[in-house]
Amino acid sequence: MNESPPVYRFAPSPNGALHLGHALSALVNHGLARAAGGRFLLRLEDIDRARCTIAHERAIEDDLAFLGIAWDGPPRRQSEHFGDYRAALEALVDAGLVYPAFLSRGEIRAFAERHREETGSAWPSDPDGAPLYPGLDRKLPEAERAARIAAGEPHAFRLDMGAALAGLGPLSFAETGAGSDEEASEIAADPAVWGDVVLARRDVPTSYHLAVVVDDALQGVTHVVRGRDLLPATSVHRVLQALLGLPQPVYHHHDLILGPDGRKLSKSAGDTSLAELRAAGLTAADIRRMVGLPATAEPV
Template sequence: MTKPVFRFAPSPNGRLHLGHAYSALLNANFARRFGGRFLLRIEDIDITRCRPEFEAAIYDDLAWLGLVWEKPVRRQSEHFADYRAAFLRLKGRGVVYPCFCTRKDIAQTIACLEAEGGQDWPRDPDGAPLYPGTCRAILPDGAESRIAAGEPHAWRLDKAAVRRLLPGPHAFRRLDRDGREEAVTADPWRWGDAVIVRKEIPTSYHLSVVMDDALQGVTHVVRGQDLEAATDLHVLLQGLLELPTPLYHHHGLVLDPTGDKLAKSRQSRPLAELRVEGVTPQVIWQRLGFEPQPTPST
C-alpha cells in the first residue's frame, strides 16, 4: 500500500512565525499518525521577494523545532519548465487567453461598470474585483502580434471555455483533524478568469502548487483556512491537467492578540526572536496544542 504523503511549503520571503510552526507541526503529526512521508517544499517562484537567507532560516527554524523531512527539497525556482509544460497543455486545450491589462486599466474599467450599473462589481473570495474580461475578445492574431512585440501580459483561465469543456460538478474530499473524510462540492467559477501565469513570473501560485503536488505524489494537502477557497480553483486545474486530487485539510489560523492572523506582512514575531528569548521547542509545541517532543539531538 502506498504511503500517504504530506508537505509543508513555505515561501522564503521572510522569517517563519508561530502560524508556520503550527502548519509544519500539524503536517508532521499527520504523517506520523498515518505512517506517511513528510516533505518540505520551498515555494520561491517570486524571485523578486524570495531571498537565500530566508530559505536558510526556514531549514534552521524547522530543525530547531525537531522536524525531519525528506531530501532533496523541491525548490520551485528550479522547476519553471514543469510549469511551462502545464501552461502549454492548458493553452492547447483552448482554456487560456493573454491579458494585457494593467491594474490601473482594470480598476478604471470596473469603476465605469459600477457607475453604469449602480452597484458594486462582484469580488473573488480574496476580495479582489473579478476581471471584467476586457482582453477575452482580442482575436488570436492580434494577441500574438502584441506578444511578439514584447508587450507585457499575463495569462488567464477562460471561465466560459472551461465550463464548456468541464462543466462539473467539481468536488474534492476533505479531511477533519480526527481523520474523517467528507465530500465537498467546489465552486471554481467564483474566481472568474483567474490569472494562472503572471506578467513578471512565468507561472502562478495556483499553477505551481497543483503541479508540485502531483509531481511529488502528495496525497494530503494540509494548509491554513486562508487558502481554503483556492482549493476550488486547484481542483479545477487538476481536472484540466488530468492530475489526481489530494485529500484536503484546512486548519485554523494562529491569531495575534488583536484577532488578526499572523503574517510576515504584519511583522508578526518570528520564531527566531522567541529562540533568542530562550523559548524552547517543547514550549512551542505545547503552546500550539501538540504533545511536547524530545529535544532534537542536533
C-alpha cells in the first residue's frame, strides 16, 4: 500500500510585512515538500481581525511569488473557520478541562509582584517570560461564572493544565533537529511549564495554540517546519492533540535569522522587510544566500 505524500505548510499572520526569517521558513518548507513529492500549503493565520488585512495578504503572496514559491490549493484563512475551533473548544469544555478566567494581564502581573513582595521568591513564568496564571477562578461556582459572563465581564477560556495532564501519560514529539535528513528523535513534552494556557477569548473563539493543532489536523499536515522560538510551544500542541484525538506531525525547528543585536527578527520591531529588499534591487537568489540557502533550489 502506497503511503500518502507528505504535507508541509507555511503559516504567516497577515498583520505586517514578511522579513528574512519568514523567507527562510517558507523556502525550507517549500523545498522539503517539493523534494519529497509532497504538498505545500499556505495558511493565513488571521484570527486577529483588528491587525490582519487583505493588503498584507496580497503582499505575502507577492513576496512568495518573488521567491519562486507556489502553493497547492487556495490559502486557508483562519477567520473563515472559527466554527472548527469552536467545536474543539466545546469538546474540551464538555470534558471539564476548560474554565472561564477573569483576571487581566495587568492583574496577573500584579499578583506575581505581590507574591514576590510577600514571599521573597519569584512567581513562576512561562517560556515566553509571562507570569503563569494563578488559577484563582479555576474553581468558581458555575452560577458565579455564568453571572459574570452574562454581565459582560471580560474573560478568556483557559485549559486546566493540571486536570488535562492527570488523564494523560507522558507526552513526546518527533523532532528532526537541525538537519532535514536526520532521523527523528523523540523529545519529552513538558506542557506544565506553560500553566493554564489561553485557548480562546470572549471576542475570538480561538488562540494560536488551539487553531494551529486543529488546522494541522484538518489539512492533513504531516510535517511542521518552523522557527526554533516555537519549540517550547510544541509541548502545548502535543497536549491538545492528545486531548482532542488529533494526529501528531513530525516537527522540525530550524535556526532563526537574527538581527545585528542578536535578537530574532520581528514585524513589530520594524525589521527590514522582503518588500524593502526587493525594492532595493535584491533578487530571489540574493535572499536565499542571505538566509543561508543555496542561490538556486536543488533540483527535484
